[in-house]
Amino acid sequence: MAFYFDHKHQKLDNPAASVDNPGAIIAVWVAIFVGVIATIGVSLSHIGDSALIVHMLISAVQVGLVGYYWMHLNKADSLTWLTAGSALFIMLILFAMPLSDYLTRFLGGL
Amino acid sequence: MSTATKHEAHASNEHPAHSAHVSYLKDGWSIWSWLFTVDHKRIGIMYLVMLTIFFGVGGALAGLVRTNLLSPTGLIMDNDTYNKTFTAHGVVMLFLFLIPSIPGVMGNFFVPIMIGAKDMAFPKLNIASWYVWMVGASFAVFALLTGGIDTGWTLYPPYSSRSSHSNVVPGVFGVFITGFSGIMTGLNIIVTMHRMRAPGMTWGRLPLFCWAMYATSLIQLLATPVLAIALTLLMVETGSNALGMPIGIFDPALDGDPLLFQHLFWFYSHPAVYIMILPAMGMVSELLTCFSRKNIFGYTAVAWSSVGIAIVGFLVWAHHMFVAGISYYAALLFSLLSMFVAVPSAIKIFNWTATLYRGAISFQAPMIFALGFLVLFTVGGLTGIPLATLGSDLHLHDTYFVVAHFHFVMVGGMVLGYLGALHYWWPKMFGVMYSDFWSRIGAIMICVGYVTTFTPQFWLGYHGMPRRYPNYPAEFQYLNVLSTAGYSIQAAAFLLIHTYLIASFFTGKKAGPNPWGATGLEWVAESPPITHNFEATPKVVCGPYEYSLNMTQTGEKADVR
Amino acid sequence: MSANEGALKHHFEDIEQQRGAERLGMWMFLATEVLFFGGVFLAYTVYRIWYPKEWAAASGQLNVLVAGINTVLLLTSSLTITFAIRAAQLGNRKALMNLLAITGILGAGFMCFKAYEYNQDYEEGLVPFCKNFGKELVHDPDDHSKALSTFNDQWEKKGIAPQRIRLFMTFYFIMTGIHGLHIIIGIGAIFYLWYRAYMGWITADRYVGVEVTSLYWHLVDAIWLFLMPLLYLAGPHHGLHF
Numbered sequence: 001m002a003f004y005f006d007h008k009h010q011k012l013d014n015p016a017a018s019v020d021n022p023g024a025i026i027a028v029w030v031a032i033f034v035g036v037i038a039t040i041g042v043s044l045s046h047i048g049d050s051a052l053i054v055h056m057l058i059s060a061v062q063v064g065l066v067g068y069y070w071m072h073l074n075k076a077d078s079l080t081w082l083t084a085g086s087a088l089f090i091m092l093i094l095f096a097m098p099l100s101d102y103l104t105r106f107l108g109g110l
Numbered sequence: 111m112s113t114a115t116k117h118e119a120h121a122s123n124e125h126p127a128h129s130a131h132v133s134y135l136k137d138g139w140s141i142w143s144w145l146f147t148v149d150h151k152r153i154g155i156m157y158l159v160m161l162t163i164f165f166g167v168g169g170a171l172a173g174l175v176r177t178n179l180l181s182p183t184g185l186i187m188d189n190d191t192y193n194k195t196f197t198a199h200g201v202v203m204l205f206l207f208l209i210p211s212i213p214g215v216m217g218n219f220f221v222p223i224m225i226g227a228k229d230m231a232f233p234k235l236n237i238a239s240w241y242v243w244m245v246g247a248s249f250a251v252f253a254l255l256t257g258g259i260d261t262g263w264t265l266y267p268p269y270s271s272r273s274s275h276s277n278v279v280p281g282v283f284g285v286f287i288t289g290f291s292g293i294m295t296g297l298n299i300i301v302t303m304h305r306m307r308a309p310g311m312t313w314g315r316l317p318l319f320c321w322a323m324y325a326t327s328l329i330q331l332l333a334t335p336v337l338a339i340a341l342t343l344l345m346v347e348t349g350s351n352a353l354g355m356p357i358g359i360f361d362p363a364l365d366g367d368p369l370l371f372q373h374l375f376w377f378y379s380h381p382a383v384y385i386m387i388l389p390a391m392g393m394v395s396e397l398l399t400c401f402s403r404k405n406i407f408g409y410t411a412v413a414w415s416s417v418g419i420a421i422v423g424f425l426v427w428a429h430h431m432f433v434a435g436i437s438y439y440a441a442l443l444f445s446l447l448s449m450f451v452a453v454p455s456a457i458k459i460f461n462w463t464a465t466l467y468r469g470a471i472s473f474q475a476p477m478i479f480a481l482g483f484l485v486l487f488t489v490g491g492l493t494g495i496p497l498a499t500l501g502s503d504l505h506l507h508d509t510y511f512v513v514a515h516f517h518f519v520m521v522g523g524m525v526l527g528y529l530g531a532l533h534y535w536w537p538k539m540f541g542v543m544y545s546d547f548w549s550r551i552g553a554i555m556i557c558v559g560y561v562t563t564f565t566p567q568f569w570l571g572y573h574g575m576p577r578r579y580p581n582y583p584a585e586f587q588y589l590n591v592l593s594t595a596g597y598s599i600q601a602a603a604f605l606l607i608h609t610y611l612i613a614s615f616f617t618g619k620k621a622g623p624n625p626w627g628a629t630g631l632e633w634v635a636e637s638p639p640i641t642h643n644f645e646a647t648p649k650v651v652c653g654p655y656e657y658s659l660n661m662t663q664t665g666e667k668a669d670v671r
Numbered sequence: 672m673s674a675n676e677g678a679l680k681h682h683f684e685d686i687e688q689q690r691g692a693e694r695l696g697m698w699m700f701l702a703t704e705v706l707f708f709g710g711v712f713l714a715y716t717v718y719r720i721w722y723p724k725e726w727a728a729a730s731g732q733l734n735v736l737v738a739g740i741n742t743v744l745l746l747t748s749s750l751t752i753t754f755a756i757r758a759a760q761l762g763n764r765k766a767l768m769n770l771l772a773i774t775g776i777l778g779a780g781f782m783c784f785k786a787y788e789y790n791q792d793y794e795e796g797l798v799p800f801c802k803n804f805g806k807e808l809v810h811d812p813d814d815h816s817k818a819l820s821t822f823n824d825q826w827e828k829k830g831i832a833p834q835r836i837r838l839f840m841t842f843y844f845i846m847t848g849i850h851g852l853h854i855i856i857g858i859g860a861i862f863y864l865w866y867r868a869y870m871g872w873i874t875a876d877r878y879v880g881v882e883v884t885s886l887y888w889h890l891v892d893a894i895w896l897f898l899m900p901l902l903y904l905a906g907p908h909h910g911l912h913f
Contacts, residue, residue, distance in 0.1 A: 018760065022757070025753050043904040047907075055901070070749060073748050080698050095713055
């Protein structure tokens, strides 16, 4: 087994040094909970179909909080950000390009 | 990795005469040491065996299709069987051969070695991907054997839902599962390349094959899930039809939209074309430099054009749907974007040509495949332009022109790249050399057979012969016969290749670590490599193609012949 | 991976490289998950644009109270698993086990409410795969005479196409179904973690297993945060249906 390990590379490892602050974890929970109440409230507020926009904004903020604090994007390296970013970028393509078809399909020809 | 460790200990107990580090082929002899292996090289070989079988099956099905087309009224089968045969050919070739081929075999086997790692980042995930792929393949084969699928490999609803009487659901489920396998392999390769590179192996020193595999894996990761959801929706719709409670997710009669399936399907399946071609492009970069003994021209441009193709490849899919009724404005947009794929592709072609310029070219089998790729891919790429152009696509859509175009790209590109890779790395994988003479003959036969098969189809398509039809007007017969004759040349060439490759196990002379005098890191390892690839973690000192200095990436002399 | 080996696997050079690889692997998997759900969200969006009236009508029949409770359950389970990482990093095995158990139970609670909801949908004749679709006698919220009528009659009166309602309900079942499948897989992973903690296999240097599982669990939670307003609160609501 010995050759598997290159002992020079082993650094001191202390996972306990990078724990989250409990107050911050709970604050995120409270913020998202407020968002859930707001989501239901917006639906009852007679603003009709525009509730969709508010819903999606609230959800985006909620998911942003989950990602940044609970999924530790705040401590993540640039590669993790790149991974998350490329998923969102491809999502953008997946929505924008087909919708460019659906939103103009019944406009007729040139 | 307790199993691997046990095998290691076991093997060294059994063979005290050997050093502690035997080659991966000799590290355990039982069937279980293969089936439960976590060694990326053995997994690559397991993929190679299965892919060879599926390639044989897909090729035989192509033979049936071509034989039937010898006569204008269909020579050997009725129309329904013909539908099932070309569908089976498409499904087997695409999902069971082309997509997993280079990533599964060469990606698994060589990416860790080329970056100086001991194994993939997730060895257990790696073997799991093979099993998942086998499960998916079993479903697909089951569906094809017990009644077949008659929708074409594109599985468009409502062919595949309301009006299908064939085994769509198990077949689709099989394809769905093989997708997971592709995701697993792609994920493994990306993480491995990010986290496991040897000291000194910077991104600017990565071999271009690794860059290409990186771009491929990106597509696999980001596109395959969309196919998975499209197929899930299709299975729900087809299943609900079978249950007598039809749901019209994609059925216009029930207020669904069939184009939605096509959008979701091609969102994956167009980038999937680049899953097939990109690894072959990476391979060609390796081959052209090695056999012209020149540094690659424009390393950065070739490397980033792979990533460029991967990104632009996501933006062009609706050119498969120009005549299907999508919005005129979207069609214009997609037509324009499709043209942009030509830019990174041309960057590659021009850089490769410049690499060849004034090189000391030797025409061994891998090089013949690479040069064949260069010509055939260029033809395939250029004939894509009339198909991306809105006006000419109206005429050419769904004709044999399309068939010829994508076969030139996929088979002329991808299969030649795969065969080139196989010939180039055969001595590394198995430690033996195949016959030089017969391999050159085989490579030339493939290229000749290839051109003979598909060039007539451009004429057929241009003059209006639609794809997927079993019948055609009598004046098209001589071109169809010519095409089938070309198929026979190819079939003979594949038999020849399999013969001399298998014969090399018994009669081939032993290959040293570096039979081609190449400079990549894989040629520093033993042939065949030991289980952990290198005796000690290699230190990389230079780029991958220092042919002018005749220096490998660890700084040793490359060509000592 | 047996318990008595070091946390470092043989093919990695050091422990941070290994943790980085495992985290990155999970993030990439999450990227595929995002796109997997992305496809069905796109399909939903297309039909929502085409059939807003039917979308609002069908969405109004779903149980918002259960959806709200489920949201809170899932949100709280995400909270507890975040604390579980902290406990693992601090090497607090007792707290780790408790927190994982609470997370798993909250997830199971989510699934129980889901089952209740599916059953209610079946009894009201809203399952598009079943023969009783639209044929059960229910209250019409817009009709104040308190008389019972079938959905088919109610929809006909309001000029709503039943096959579009079926389309919405199909998306509802596919989206919540796939999401529920992810929850079940997540519960399995969490109880496997609990078992490893119980056996004493999760020490502070091996906390990354908890972190990676939490990443997956958070994503499932995040997807629910989008599903909830899209499915239960589509279109204008003039009151909550329970």
